[in-house]
Amino acid sequence: MADASRQRQRDVAVLGGAETEIVPEDLRSIPEMVLEAVAGALDDAAVQWEDVDAIVTASVDLFDGLTASSIAVTEVVGAVLKPETRIAADGMAAAIHAVHQIAAGAYGTVLVVAHGKASMAPHWDLTEWAMDPVYLQPLGVDFLTVAGLQANLIADSNRVGRCASLGDGACAVVLSSSVPSGAAVITGTGHDLDAHYPGDRDLSTWSGLQRAAGRAYEQAGVRDPATAFAVAEPSCMFPHEEGLFVEATAIGKNTPLSPSGGLMEGTAPIVSGLTRLLAAARAIEGNPGRRALAHGAWGPAGQGHAVAIVEAT
Amino acid sequence: MILEGTIRLPFSYAAGGIGTQFLIALRDEQRILGARCESCSTVTCPARPFCSQCHAAVTDLIEVGPAGNVVARTETPGKGVFGLIRLDGANTAILHRLVGPVDQWRRGARVSAVFAEERTAGINDIEGFVIEGDQP
Numbered sequence: 001m002a003d004a005s006r007q008r009q010r011d012v013a014v015l016g017g018a019e020t021e022i023v024p025e026d027l028r029s030i031p032e033m034v035l036e037a038v039a040g041a042l043d044d045a046a047v048q049w050e051d052v053d054a055i056v057t058a059s060v061d062l063f064d065g066l067t068a069s070s071i072a073v074t075e076v077v078g079a080v081l082k083p084e085t086r087i088a089a090d091g092m093a094a095a096i097h098a099v100h101q102i103a104a105g106a107y108g109t110v111l112v113v114a115h116g117k118a119s120m121a122p123h124w125d126l127t128e129w130a131m132d133p134v135y136l137q138p139l140g141v142d143f144l145t146v147a148g149l150q151a152n153l154i155a156d157s158n159r160v161g162r163c164a165s166l167g168d169g170a171c172a173v174v175l176s177s178s179v180p181s182g183a184a185v186i187t188g189t190g191h192d193l194d195a196h197y198p199g200d201r202d203l204s205t206w207s208g209l210q211r212a213a214g215r216a217y218e219q220a221g222v223r224d225p226a227t228a229f230a231v232a233e234p235s236c237m238f239p240h241e242e243g244l245f246v247e248a249t250a251i252g253k254n255t256p257l258s259p260s261g262g263l264m265e266g267t268a269p270i271v272s273g274l275t276r277l278l279a280a281a282r283a284i285e286g287n288p289g290r291r292a293l294a295h296g297a298w299g300p301a302g303q304g305h306a307v308a309i310v311e312a313t
Numbered sequence: 314m315i316l317e318g319t320i321r322l323p324f325s326y327a328a329g330g331i332g333t334q335f336l337i338a339l340r341d342e343q344r345i346l347g348a349r350c351e352s353c354s355t356v357t358c359p360a361r362p363f364c365s366q367c368h369a370a371v372t373d374l375i376e377v378g379p380a381g382n383v384v385a386r387t388e389t390p391g392k393g394v395f396g397l398i399r400l401d402g403a404n405t406a407i408l409h410r411l412v413g414p415v416d417q418w419r420r421g422a423r424v425s426a427v428f429a430e431e432r433t434a435g436i437n438d439i440e441g442f443v444i445e446g447d448q449p
């Protein structure tokens with residue numbers, strides 16, 4: 001008998017969403033940026049504050065320079081006197097958490113919000129503090145170094161290629177159990193974490209993404225990923241990651257990657273995956289039966305991966 | 314308006330029982346320890362209190378290296394060359410500095426650990442890895 005997690009989950013609609021323009025330095029405060037994304041998302045989804053049952057936010061204290069960085073946005077995401085859950089990972093992981101809340105019947109409509117402001121501090125220096133303090137921090141190892149080791153295995157390069165331009169931004173998406181006709185629905189999700197210590201993992205593959213995608217395919221009933229998707233929206237930050245993504249998801253050579261532009265020209269940490277979910281939903285809306293794959297990643301060299309399958313009704 | 318600030322505060326990290334044994338062995342004996350799993354026989358290096366592959370608790374420490382093979386290497390601007398090195402006797406790779414010019418580093422190269430003269434029971438007690446035979 002299939003275990004419960006492998007069964008097809010209840011469809012969850014992407015009612016709408018909005019994101020701020022990614023800029024190298026947004027002079028607004030985090031709450032001001034988030035307010036713009038949230039107001040835009042509620043407007044796009046045609047819902048009011050009172051329609052939102054719960055909120056899931058994504059943020060990382062280290063990147064915000066304060067602890068419990070969700071506190072900075074409590075008011076502007078409408079979480080005062082409402083249930084709020086905070087995820088310290090990419091926004092796609094927050095979206096999956098919201099999908100599970102809705103699929104479990106806990107809430108009907110959930111607002112998902114992610115923010116990131118790379119201009120606040122030297123980003124790669126910050127990532128040193130996300131590494132193991134006994135064996136890695138004293139060496140000065142950061143996410144760029146681990147990405148470089150992975151690039152060496154994939155592209156035989158001495159150094160990692162140019163990273164996507166990191167800037168400031170916020171994104172908000174409204175998910176709901178009520179599915180308006182023509183809406184994009186999330187029919188499968190998957191999520192996976194690999195080992196933290198880079199030498200414990202096989203860095204030549206994104207096996208975490210392979211497992212995450214496999215779980216999502218099973219839920220969504222995707223049998224042949226090479227032909228299943230009209231669009232894939234990966235969260236690739238370095239040039240060598242595109243090959244890792246295509247291999248791990250088995251989407252083949254013919255699935256268009258990020259026709260809307262992707263992340264290389266500008267993205268914000270933590271926000272990337274949620275913007276991919278929105279882009280995937282928008283790419284297929286109004287074309288019943290079409291599917292898209294959205295991906296979020298976080299940690300050194302893709303330690304964490306989250307995948308959502310979106311389907312037009 | 315952007316307000317400038319600095320976060321600066323001292324912090325104390327527990328190396329743990331296995332971590333402490335690993336670091337003391339570097340300092341006092343110039344030996345590198347791996348943790349051998351009794352369930353699946355994986356030797357994880359640097360040693361940690363759990364198996365990196367099956368996540369069982371591990372208490373058995375064995376000496377590995379000090380020579381091994383480069384699995385991957387990269388140059389991080391401003392920081393030097395780093396490599397993943399699978400030490401002889403270990404199943405996982407240790408991440409450390411590769412000492413010497415970047416173009417001599419090839420995957421699969423045989424390397425050996427060089428220990429720092431002044432050792433403080435930290436991961437930097439290994440100064441880095443050099444091509445085998447190039448030890449000072």
Ligand SMILES: [Zn+2]
Nearest residue numbers: 350353364367
């Ligand atoms: Zn084991």
